[in-house]
Amino acid sequence: MENKDRNLYKLDELSDYKIASNYSDVRGWKIVDADNRTIGTIDDLWVNKDMQRVVYLDVKADKALMEDSRNEVHQTIASDNGSEFMYRDGDSHLIIPIGSVNINKDTKTVMASGIGYDTFRRTGRYNTQQRFDRNYERAVLRGYYPNENYDNDDTFYSRREFDNRY
Structure with missing residues (x-):
């Protein structure tokens, strides 16, 4: 994706952005599923x-x-044709829509209560590079x-999965 088309940025890349005072900075916090x-x-x-939001x-x-x-085959976009692949070294990150989690400020834990461990286990990873x-x-998301x-790009981030309850 070229920069002119780029819309998503890591917060760490945006020196002029910061988390609003009424929100928690959850970076470094543990994330768990519904079974903890x-x-x-x-x-x-x-x-x-x-949209100016997470x-x-x-x-x-x-x-x-x-x-x-490890050693399981997962369906993700690893190449132009979207074929299945084995995880490579470095593919250790995954994304979770902000509307899919609940934040506990007291315990500094984020819970993805609607997504189970096995789903996360099968979720396609990406390399931060x-x-x-x-x-x-x-x-x-599927x-x-x-x-x-x-499939609708016009309303993609207007879905409940991106509801900024955070």
Whole structure:
């Protein structure tokens, strides 16, 4: 994706952006599923610059989750044709839509109560040295919410999955 078309940025890349005072900076916090199983640690926040708000949590997957996923084949956008692939070294991050989590400020924990551990285990990862595109976003969202349609780009970030309850 060329810069002129780029809309998503990591918060760490945006020196002129900061988290509003009424929101928690969840970077470094643990994220768990509904059964309190560790998914990973929030590494950064993906910001939609047009909307000026966070749309994804960037999660560094927990070592146990990665080991559970190792040597499994997953459907993600790894090449232009979207074929299946084996995880490569460095593919250790995943994205979670901000509207899919609840934040507990007291325990400094983020809970993805509607997405189970096995779903996270199967979710396509990306390498932080590379950018992901809309096809990757769609593939991940379909993994989390298989009965939804994510084809309309005009309303893509207007969905409940991106509701900024955070």
